[in-house]
Amino acid sequence: MRALPLRIKLTALTLALLSVGLVFIGVASVSMLHGYLIERVDLQVDQVMHKAHLKIDKFDPKLNLMAEDVVVQLVRPDGTRESMVKELRDVDAQPPPGLPPAMGENMTVHAVQGRGEWRAKLMPAGESQLLVAVDLREVSDITRQLVIIELLGGSVILAVLAVVGVATLRRSMRSLHEIERTAEAIAAGDLGRRVPDSDPRTEVGRLSMAFNSMLAQIESAFQARSESEKAARRSEDRMRRFVADASHELRTPLTSIRGFAEFARQNPDADSAAMLKRIEEAAARMGLLVDDLLLLARVDQHRPLRKSPVDMLALAADAVHDGRILAPERDIRLDVVGGAALIVSGDEVRLRQVVGNLMSNALVHTPEATPVTVRVGLTGERVFLEVADKGPGLTPEQAERVFERFYRADSARSRRTGEDRGSGLGLAIVDALVEAHGGTVGVSSRVGSGTTFRVELPLALE
Known part of the structure; x- marks a missing residue:
C-alpha cells in the first residue's frame, strides 16, 4: 500500500x-x-x-x-x-x-x-x-x-x-514541493539550483534557508573537488613532461661522456687530457642540471626556508656589478625608485640566485650590445625588482610558457650554440623560489621592444 x-x-x-x-x-x-x-x-x-x-x-x-x-x-x-x-x-x-x-x-x-x-x-x-x-x-x-x-x-x-485546510496546506507546503523539485534537479546534476526564499519566521522558511546553505556547501565541495582533480591532472601532466624532459636533458651529457670514453678507449694515441677535459665539462653540465632538479624538488616539497632580513638593493647592485664584469661591452644600469629601505624576509642565497638567473637570462638571450636595466623600488608594502632589456622580445605564446620547466623560447631542445646550452630551468627556478617567499613574478614583452621580468616580494615589517 x-x-x-x-x-x-x-x-x-x-x-x-x-x-x-x-x-x-x-x-x-x-x-x-x-x-x-x-x-x-x-x-x-x-x-x-x-x-x-x-x-x-x-x-x-x-x-x-x-x-x-x-x-x-x-x-x-x-x-x-x-x-x-x-x-x-x-x-x-x-x-x-x-x-x-x-x-x-x-x-x-x-x-x-x-x-x-x-x-x-x-x-x-x-x-x-x-x-x-x-x-x-x-x-x-x-x-x-x-x-x-x-x-x-x-x-x-x-x-x-476540509476545503480551507487542503488549500492552506497546499499553499503552505508549496515550498516543500520546491525543495523536492530542487533535490531532483540536483540529483540530475544541476548543482546551482536553489530553493526560493521563504519567510524565515516559519518552519518551511528556516528549512529553505538551511537547505540552501547546505546546497552552497555541497556545490563548493564539488567545485573544490573538481578543481583539485583538474589540478592533479595538470600536476600529473607536468610531472610526466618534467620526467621526459629531465631524461632527455640528462641523456645528452651522458651520451657525451660515453662517446668521449669510447673514443679514448678505441684511440689509445689520442690526447687523453683533451678527452678528460671534455668528459669533465659534460659531467659538470650534468651536475648543474641535477643540482637544478634537486632545488626544484626541494621547493616543491615546501621545505622551510632559512629566512633573515635581506637588502634587495644590495642584491641588485651585486647583480649589476657581476653583469658588467661578465659583459663589459653592455650598458648595464641600476635604477632605484624612491629612498625607502628595501628589506625583505627571505633566504639570501636563494634570492641572490633569483636575481642572478634573471640577469643571466637577459645576457644570454639578447644580442651583445643590448642594454639591460635593473630597477628596484617599493610599491605599497611590496618590494619590486625588474630586469628589463631591449632585446628581440617574446611572442604572447612564448611569454605565457616562459616559466615552464625545460621550456625554451625558440621551442628547441638544444641551444643554437651546441654544447653551451642551458637546461631551460633558470626561469622555472625563479618562479618556484619567488612563490616560496610569498611573492609573485611576471613578464611583459613585445616583439622587437624587449622584455621585462618583474619580481614582487612582501616588505619586511619591523
Whole structure:
C-alpha cells in the first residue's frame, strides 16, 4: 500500500480530531437539553400530582387541564383505570402508559401498546393508585431536531474546514514541493539550483534557508573537488613532461661522456687530457642540471626556508656589478625608485640566485650590445625588482610558457650554440623560489621592444 501524501494525512487527522470534538459537544449538548426537558416534565408531573391529590381529598376527582399531553388516571385494585380529566382529549385516545415499577418516583415508561414513551409517577390514593403521566413525544421531537441540526451543522463545518485546510496546506507546503523539485534537479546534476526564499519566521522558511546553505556547501565541495582533480591532472601532466624532459636533458651529457670514453678507449694515441677535459665539462653540465632538479624538488616539497632580513638593493647592485664584469661591452644600469629601505624576509642565497638567473637570462638571450636595466623600488608594502632589456622580445605564446620547466623560447631542445646550452630551468627556478617567499613574478614583452621580468616580494615589517 502506497504511503499517503503528508497533506492528506494532516487533513484527515485534523478532520478526525474535529469530528471527535463535534461529536463530543453534540452528545453533551443533546444530553443536557434532554435532561433539562425531563426536569421540566418532572416538575409538571409533580404539579399535576399535587392538584390531583387535592381534588381527591375534596371528593372532586375531576380536573380541568389545559395541557394536551398529560393524563391523570385512578388505577383501581382490579387494574381498571379511570381518567380524572373532565374533557376527553386526543391524548386520552392514545395507548395508555405502563405503570412505573416503583412508587413515588418519576420514571420513563413505555406505552402498553406501540412505541410511545411517557414520564410517569405513581402515588397511593386510598385503596387505589394515582397515575400522572406526560407524553414525551414533544421532548423526543425537540431532541431529534437538535440532533439533526448538529449533524447538518457539523457536516457543513467539516466540509468547509476540509476545503480551507487542503488549500492552506497546499499553499503552505508549496515550498516543500520546491525543495523536492530542487533535490531532483540536483540529483540530475544541476548543482546551482536553489530553493526560493521563504519567510524565515516559519518552519518551511528556516528549512529553505538551511537547505540552501547546505546546497552552497555541497556545490563548493564539488567545485573544490573538481578543481583539485583538474589540478592533479595538470600536476600529473607536468610531472610526466618534467620526467621526459629531465631524461632527455640528462641523456645528452651522458651520451657525451660515453662517446668521449669510447673514443679514448678505441684511440689509445689520442690526447687523453683533451678527452678528460671534455668528459669533465659534460659531467659538470650534468651536475648543474641535477643540482637544478634537486632545488626544484626541494621547493616543491615546501621545505622551510632559512629566512633573515635581506637588502634587495644590495642584491641588485651585486647583480649589476657581476653583469658588467661578465659583459663589459653592455650598458648595464641600476635604477632605484624612491629612498625607502628595501628589506625583505627571505633566504639570501636563494634570492641572490633569483636575481642572478634573471640577469643571466637577459645576457644570454639578447644580442651583445643590448642594454639591460635593473630597477628596484617599493610599491605599497611590496618590494619590486625588474630586469628589463631591449632585446628581440617574446611572442604572447612564448611569454605565457616562459616559466615552464625545460621550456625554451625558440621551442628547441638544444641551444643554437651546441654544447653551451642551458637546461631551460633558470626561469622555472625563479618562479618556484619567488612563490616560496610569498611573492609573485611576471613578464611583459613585445616583439622587437624587449622584455621585462618583474619580481614582487612582501616588505619586511619591523
